[in-house]
Structure formats: C-alpha cells, structure tokens
Amino acid sequence: MWKHSIKAGAGLLAVLGLMGQPAVSAEWPAKPITLVAPFTPGGTTDLMARAIAQQLQNELGQTVVVENKPGAGGTVGAAYVARSAPDGYTLLLANVGHAAAAALYKTLTYDFQTDLDSITSVAYVPNVLIVNKSLPVNTVAELVEYIRQRPGEVNYGSAGIGSTQHLSGELLKSSAKLDAEHVPYKGASPMMSDLIGGRLAFALDSAGSAAAQIAGGNVKALGVTTLKRASAFPDLPTLDEAGVPGYSMTTWYSLAAPKGLPPEVETKIYQAVVKAMKNPAMQKTLEGMAAEPGGTPPDEFKKFVVDESRRWVDLVSSSAIAKN
Template identity: 45%
Template sequence: MKFTATVLATLAFAAAAPAALAQAWPAKPVTLVVPFPPGGTTDVLARALGERLQQALGQTVIIESKPGAGATLGADHVAKSRPDGYTLLVGAVHHTIATSVYKKLPYDFQKDFAPISTVALVPNVLTISATTHATDVKSLVALAKAAPNPFTYGSNGNGTAQHLIGTQFAEMNGIPLLHIPYKGSGPLTTDLIGGQVQMSFDTVTPVLPHIKAGKLKALAVTTAKRSSALPDVPTLDEAGMKGFDLGTWFGVLAPAATPKDVVARLSAEMVKVIHSPEFRQRMLEIGAEPIGNTPDEMARQIKDDTEKYARLVKNAKVSIE
C-alpha cells in the first residue's frame, strides 16, 4: 500500500507540474527577439509593446535585436530556444514569404512556432526622394520607362514584403526595376534621401518623419485602405493599379512546445495592451493599425498568407539558396 501510495503521489505531482509551472510564470525577464536592426518598424513596435507588457506581467521585457537573412536568423534562434515563454519572436509577414523564397530554412514557420497575437498592420508606402521629378505613380512610371537604365528600389532584405511588392509593382506597370537589399530601414532610408536608390516600398513608420520633413515624397500606400498617418496619400489601387492590396503585419510567437497555459496568458495580456487607448494612440502615431487577435486567428492568418505569397513568389520567380 505504501508503494502504491508513493507511486500515486509521484504521478499526481508530475501531472500538476506543468500547471504549477504555468502559474509561476513569469518568474524572470521575458525577451522579445526582433529579427531586424534597431530603428525599423519591428523594433519600434516591439518597444511600444514591451514597455506596456512588462507592467502587465510584473517582469522586465527585454528587446533583443537579431537581424539577418531577411529576418530568418532571429526566427531560427527563437524556434530553437527553450519553450518556456521567456524567449519570443516579433514575427512579421516576411516570415510567411520566406517559407517560399528560401529553398532551405532551418525551421518550419507553421510547425515550429505557437502564435500568440498579431499586434498591428502597417501599410507599406511607395516613397521617392524629394529631388525626384515625379508627383504621382503615373509620372514615376513614365520616368522609369524613359530612363536608359532600370530604376532601383531598396528593401529590408531579400524575401521581405518590400522586395515582393517591388516585383509586383514592376510587373503590373511593365517596367524593369533593380532590387537593392539592405540590412534594415535605417541605411535604406538614408540612401533613399541621398538618391542612391530611387524608390522604396518600406512600411510607413520609418519614413513618416522624413515625409513630414519634406525629404521624401509619398506617392501611394500599398494596402486597400489609406493610411491614417498619411490620409492624403492615395492607395495604389486608386492610382490605377486595380486590386493591389499588400501590407505588413507584425505579431508575437513562441516556440511551438511552449505550455498552452503560458501562451494563453501571454495572449490575454497582449490583447489587453493592444486594445488599450494608450497603445492604440501610439500605433496611430507611427502609422500602424492595432489588431490584437487570438492565437487561432493568427494561425489562420499565417496559413492564408503563406499560401497567398507562395503564388506571388512563384510568379515573380524569386528564390534564395
């Protein structure tokens, strides 16, 4: 009887351990891994979220930058991290594109991550230097067609949303464009202002201050709706590119084996933050639309976008070893 009682007690303890672990979480700082260099939209969004999330969790939230390979290096780091809820990825639509662009990835974005919540949708914006003699999409396309060499456009890296938007823009307007990949929005924006590249399709956030300062010109946003931060700038659909609707969403994910209770707690706290008036106001200031959906809704979003961008990648013949 003593042996049986001991075995039962051990089994009961083992069964209760995961629940106890989840209840004790968080017992130390939580790290949000940003797979792009500091200063870009992902970084700005992560810091805004982290600042408020640490108040909700009662623990420090650390923002750690791990850029490289079109945001896949940071993703791989999180996929292989201990699944305890302390290392999270600030993922983006780029990761659904990378699934089709890269011939070999060391992780499976749908299988190796547990979605927590989509934080916000940020429109991309067609931007040119203030010194470029174009006032709208039509005149820019005319300039590109008349130029002896292909116009250049910069992006945050191969296989990113900006890269793919550029291929779609070129195809729909029948113009050649030369893609120049950068390591992040900072160096890209500097070269765009200086005229080293002629256009970009970056997200609104990093270019907004320069548009307001008159150093850059915004010709159109890439989403179906206009940006609240640039209400006078038309959409590409309004500019004649009918049906064009591509934007960049950002969200948070954990390693796949993270306890469900921890994922649920993280999701609940993040959604509260995302739906708060203060966070919403901060998002509107940087040109983002707050979302705050459930893990299941984010998982469906990832699945749908992976399928959608696979078709676009195939048509554009974009491939990276």
C-alpha cells in the same frame, strides 16, 4: 494479476508522459520572459519589441527582457525561438518577412508554421510608395507609365533581399507588369539616403520611417500599400485606388512562441496584448510609427499567417528572388 499489472503499467506511462511535457505553472509567468527581436537595435522591429515588452510587463506583472538576435532577414532569431522550450518564457516578435522566409531561404533550420505558434498580431503598418522629389511624376499612374517607357532602366531600393520594401516592390512589379531593377541595401537608412540623393527613383518604405522625409519634402509620396487608406496619411490614395487593382501589402508584427505552447498561456498572452492596445502609451507609440493596433484573436491570426505564407511563396517563386 495481469489486469492489475496492465493498469499499473498504463498509469506509469501516463505519469512518464506528463513528465516529458514542459511544466507550466498555473501561476505563469513565474519568472522573467525573453522577447527576441530578430533585428538590430534601433530599427522598427526593435522599437516595436520594446514597446510591447513594456506593456506585457505591466499586464503580466513579470519582467519582459528584449534580446536582439539579428541575422539572415530575421531568421536567426526565429530559429533560436523555435529551438526553445514551449513554456511561454521565450517569445519572438515576428513580422511579415518570416512568412516569406521559407521561400527566400532554402537552408532554414526551422519552419515558421510547424515549429512556431503564432499567437496574435501586435501592429499593422502600411508601406508608402515614395519617389525622388525630382522625378517628373506626381501620381501612381504617372510612375507606372514612366517605368513602362524605360523598361529595365528604373531603379528601386529596399532594406535588403526579402525585406518588406523588397516584397512590396516585387509585388508592384508583378501587379502592374513592370520591369524595374531592384537595388538592395543593408538597412532602410542608406536606401533612403540614395533615394533622396537621386540614385534611386522610388521605394516602398515603412510609413513610420518614411513619414519624416515626406513631411520634410525630401521625397514625394504617391500612395499607400494597404487596401484601406492609412490614418497617418488620409489624403494619400491606396495603390488599388490609384490604378494598381488589388494591390495589398501590410507590414505586420506579431508574437510567436515555440510549437506546443500551452493553450492557457497563449490565452494569457493574447489577453495581455489586447489590454496593451488600449493603453494610451502604446497607442501613442503606434501612432508615432503610423501603425494600426493589433490584438487579432489567435485562431483568426493563425489562419492569416497561413494565407500570408502561401501568398509570399507564390510571389517569390514567380519573381525568382529566392536565396540559397
């Protein structure tokens, strides 16, 4: 009698335990999916979100709606996704800034690594070191020397505190032992306007947004931030090649979900992204953004995110750029 009661109780607990888990149908997705873009409409992150959403919709046979939730360097949108059910119906288009957010924002209500599951990469975009066209430098080495001769006097711009341009600039200062002043803007467009106008000396902007200004001769491009030369700028050296040994910065975009995403759903999303990368329309979109395609296997990408987070925490701590 006692043994039967124990077995019955154990069975009931098992059922209750299953009831406590989110119900994920084998037919996932059975309803529309929301992809949160944590920045304003029209920017690179938003455009990337809409491009991959369309491809996911094609591959999964279900509507994928992009919802913009901007604020605090992308952390408002990330926090929203972290609080959502881990059923695969709410996803985040994350980027490199989310890996640095823990060091930049001390009052975050979520942890990028423990509250979200990184699934796979969507794209990798190099930044380009660009200078005002009137600046008397034409190489990375000349810019480094120019700044060293004017400690604390040379300004560089970014799209804001914690933006990829800001992280790139601080990494350059740290790697080359430079003393340059950071000027944050509310977006890449006003920053570019001031660079062209001569109120800034240099910037490290996304290849996609800088390409038109480079092609138009409005700014001079000196190098790319990735360890390998960028296919969009094959003649530009990497900063590593050009005299800043070991310099490496890539603006990456990825898909993330609330922690606890069922493995079978993660696999379906990953496989859909891999197929999307082979779609001519997606390839054309990425080419227009000077981006390399993603589709990194989940296990490999999770390790990459851990390494990236550690790297940016170390940089932010050493450069004293953390926010409250």
